[in-house]
Amino acid sequence: MHLRDLPHPDPGVPDVRTGGAFLRWLYRQQLGGQLKALAWGLVNVGAIAASPLPVGLAVQAVVDRDGGRLLLAGGLILALGVLIALGDTMLHRAAVTNWITAVARMQQLLARKTTELGSAMTRRVAAGEIVTVSTGDLEKIGWFVEALSRFGAAALITVGVSIALAVYQPELGILVALGVPVLALAVLPLLPPATRRADAQREKAGQATELASDTVAGLRVLRGIGGEELFLGRYRNASQEVRKAAVRSARMWSLISAVQVLLPGLLLIAVVWYGARLALDGTIAVGDLVTIYSAVAFLLSPLRRFEEIAQAYSFAKPSAKRTAHVLAQHRPAGGRTGDQGTTPAGALHDPVSGLTAPAGRLTAVVCGDPDAAGRLAERLGGHPAQADEDGGDGVDLSVVLGGTPLDDLPRDTARRAVLVQDKDPMLLSGTLGELLDVPGSGRVDATDALAAAQCGDVLTALAQASAEDSGDPMRTYITERGRSLSGGQRQRLALARSLVTDPEVLVLDEPTSAVDAHTEARIADGLRTVRTGRTTVVLTSSPLLLDRAEQVVFLQEGKVVAAATHRELLHSHPAYRAVVTRETDPEPALSTGQTEETA
Incomplete structure (x- = not known):
């Protein structure tokens, strides 16, 4: 696949079991790209591996004073140099392409999963983990994907060189083939502790990231209570823990690198010592000794690829586990009904709690918890709960709209039918016009929605800060x-956006x-006016909203116990x-006058 073809037309359905x-x-999704990189890797590493042969030929030609063979050796060295340069360039291009296409595929999968789950994503997976997956984890997996082709080429050429040496000069070749x-x-015994240390470092880094994210999100509150220094101190301590873990991990990987330098060096010394004795005895020619020495020296480079792939895999495996965990979160894909365009209408029923919201009416729900x-809001939005959590048999329980389970609807249809605005709605950056430019039925325009949400003072404040002093909010x-707005202003603008959408529920x-x-x-009055004829469910304990609801449903321990x-x-x-x-004491009854005042 070429980079110009990104994004992928379809990122596929990943295997997220482990x-x-x-x-x-x-790897299977980009098998063609991996084979292409492997082929160029074989050209590059194979040409490097073949270089000792013309070098030895050239040395022997000088010893024998043979100008023809010297010229031949020079030509071979020049041809191999061209192949090395070409192979290295194309290998790099192919490997980096594999990295980028793999990361792009994972980014599309994460974006699709976020779109599928919506606000339920952060309820199921910690925000810090999502940040870690979408940044560092993808890079580590991409590194492993890129290193695979280089390792494959190095492994194949290493086996080939070892066999060739054993055939070319059995006296030294067998020593090399065994070594x-x-x-x-x-280095295999050192990999498990190195992996554990790397995992500990990543875990502490994820905790520090989550702490930083929470601190930034709650900075206004922290300033209000004078808690900035307390949380900054906690973040400093978390950062130091990450640094210490990183140093411990680096020490282990440094030890692995040292072993990868020391042992091949010892093998090279042994080959030179034994080969020099054979050359002095006349068993092998000087050119043969140079060829074998060069081949063994070449083997030091492929052995580094073994270290690289081991390190890349140790980082990629836990990253892939976290990524798979995020991608494994799901709501039923739905789509069992054939009609893509018909949005069901009717009462909304939640089988877990027993809540039924009549069609076209304003229903308020009071939950003590x-x-x-x-x-409940998550379930009403089409994210079913597990029945075994409520004493069932482990079957997903889906909310039913007008007699049709939301799981049976195509996802787009379900989203047109039901919209959930949680208690902490997100306002994306952009102009107010862009904020309210959302898909809707067209029945409610932005002006009516803003008026119903009582955004008059918000519009006045925005008009004063409008672009180029145009006065247009x-x-x-x-x-x-929406950090430039107060909490109440953000809440009202989010409500106006939801009203513009005008869903069935x-x-x-x-x-x-x-x-x-x-x-x-x-x-409350504006909401009743704008939502006339539509089903509206408000989860609240505010007497002002409850008094204007056509029906109030009371839940205890997640179950409906009263409705009136x-x-x-x-x-x-x-x-x-x-x-x-x-x-604090629910027993005493209120008088009529007290009830009216409370209402």
Whole structure:
């Protein structure tokens, strides 16, 4: 594959059972590129391996004063030099192409997986691990992929040279043929501890990365409580742990490198000593001794490839394991229904909790446990829970919309049908106009959505900071994650974006937790107006939102225990009243006047 053909039309379906299985699958996907690199590697290394022959021929020609053979030797050296240069250039091109295409394939797989899982990705895999996989791990796997072709060529030529020496000069060739496997395998006992140290270094590096990511994300909060120095101190300590682990790992790899230099050097000394004695005895010619010496010296280079591939594999295997773990996360692919264009309509039912949200109505859900609310929102978005977590038989339980399981729908259709906005929505960098330029039904325009989300003050602030003082808030640039805005402003803009999308079912997880009570009341009214005729599920414990819902469902321990209006539940359900009013004792009943005031 050529680099101009990237990205891959289809990155394929990876084998993610183990890290080794993933590496083998990746190798098969670019078998043609690997064979091409191997062929050029054989040209390059083979030409280098053949160089001692004309060198020995030239030396013997000088000894015998044979000008014809000397000229022939010079021609052979020149031809081999051309082959070495050509092979090295093309090997480098082919190997780097394999590296880049492999990394591009993995990046596409990760992007596809992120698109498939959405916000559920960070609930299943730590953010630090995702960062580590998408940066350092891909580079390490790419290094292993690139080194494979060089190692394959070096291994084949090493075997060929050893056999050729044994045939050419049995007295010395057998010594070399026996010594080379010993040299190649001598470092094997050192690889397990080196791999363990490398794993420890990567684990500490991942922890430091995750700590840094959390610190940056919570910098505003840390400044508010004066905790910057505390967390910076923790990051310094984590960085020192990474440095110490890296030094321990480097020491082991330095020892392996030293062994790879020492043992071949000892073999070379033994060959020269024994060969010199044979030459003095007249058993072999001087040219033969030079040829064998040059061949043994050549073998030092291929043996370095054994060290390189061992090191590359020790780094790539845990990286491949982490990558496979991320890619193994899934929601059912769906697509069992044939109609790609029809979006189902009807009630939304969650079989795990027993929640049913009637079609076309505003349903509020109260969960005593915030984590249970997050899991419910994830399920409603089409990411089913395992039944064995709820006492079942281990079968995926899918949310049903209008009688059709979301798993049975093509992914695009399911996403058009149900949209989930979690409690910490992401605002991508760009202008406000770009933020609101999202696929939608066209029923709700940006103006109506912004008005319903009570974004008037946000628009005023953005207009003052608009590009080129145009006064157009839609042209104002919003920084990454909306850091230039307050929490309430980010929350309202995210709600406006969700309203523009206008899905058949909109699930909102605590959409007004960062706004004041007056704004919250107006948002609740705007939400009912804009979502008229659409199914809306709001996970909240705010009395202002609950009072405007057409139905309130109360969950305890992840199961529905009551469903009625807000005021009816306040009167009839003490546990519900305790959650909504934050009472410490749920037993005493409220008077009508108290209920009205709370509502």
